[in-house]
Amino acid sequence: ASEFKKDTKTFQSKKGEVIETKKQGSKKCEDVFAAAMHQSKEDQDKSKIYYLTSRNLDEKKLKEREKKQSYIPVDFEDKLKKLKEKEQREREKEEKRLKKLETKKAKLEETQKKKEEKKMLLEKLKKEAEEKKLLKKEAKKVEEKKRKKLEAKQARLEAKQKKKEEKEALVKTLVKEAEEKKQLKKNEKHMESEEVKADDLPSSIVTKKEQTFVDDDVIKVLLMTDDLLGNLPEEVIDKFAQSEDFKLYEKVISKYKTK
Structure with a gap:
């Protein structure tokens, strides 16, 4: 144990x-x-x-x-x-x-460039349109001025033609009167000397009581005056037509017209 x-x-x-x-x-x-x-x-x-x-x-x-x-x-x-x-x-x-950002940036720049080019083009077209409008307006003014000038010239030509026609009518009247005067002179050889002298005076063709005749020299002077007036410039004729002398001229011309 x-x-x-x-x-x-x-x-x-x-x-x-x-x-x-x-x-x-x-x-x-x-x-x-x-x-x-x-x-x-x-x-x-x-x-x-x-x-x-x-x-x-x-x-x-x-x-x-x-x-x-x-x-x-x-x-x-x-x-x-x-x-x-x-x-x-x-x-x-x-x-x-x-790279994507650069591509996007390039696209944006291209878009912006196109917008600016478009804007510049529109401004250019607008400017050209305004210039054309202004030129058209100026051309219209020139045309209007030219038209008025032509109308004034046409009016002067018509007035000149009218005066020429009046002058020709007056010449015909004076020639007719001269021929009648010569014919009457031949038929009145036996009239008294006082009546013959009365024929030589430059009196009116028409009077209240009796009819007299125009002297040949007066007719020549009137013809020369009309020729001179017809050859003067239009401005001088227009100025003469608006003067007091023209009234005297018309008075003398109308004095030897037959009624």
Whole structure:
């Protein structure tokens, strides 16, 4: 019984040692695991620092650093690759966006240019229309002035023609009277000398009581006067027709007309 108790104590003692040994081993594993985790965390931190510092370097330097930093975990290399691919996609996306904006800007500039050209064309057409309208108005004024001038000239020509016709009629009348006078002179050779003298006086053709005859010299003077008036400029004739002398001229002409 005493040996059994001894063995039991020995067993319990060994069991305690084993348990203690197991506890110590477990603690060591935990320490090793914690140290590994800590080391892994430090490696990851270093990798992140490396990534951040080497991000803006060119590809050649980046490759050299990647070769030197062999401790970078494989999963981080994958992440780095994915990040690069993402950056590439973002760059391409940004380039497309910028290109699209440039295209849109070019279209807007082209549209604005067309609007300005259209505006300038409309202003030019409007200006040309106004100039044509002004020219048409000026041409109308010139035409109206020309028409009035032609009408005035036509009126002067008609007045001149009328005067010419009146002069011709007067000449015919005077010639007729002269012929009648000659004929009457032949038939009145036996009249008294006073009556003959009376015939030589430049008196009116028509009187209240008796008819007398115009002297040949008076007829010549009247014909010369009409010829001179007919050859004068229209302005002089118009001025003469509006003067008091013309009234006297008409009075003398009408004095030798037969009724």
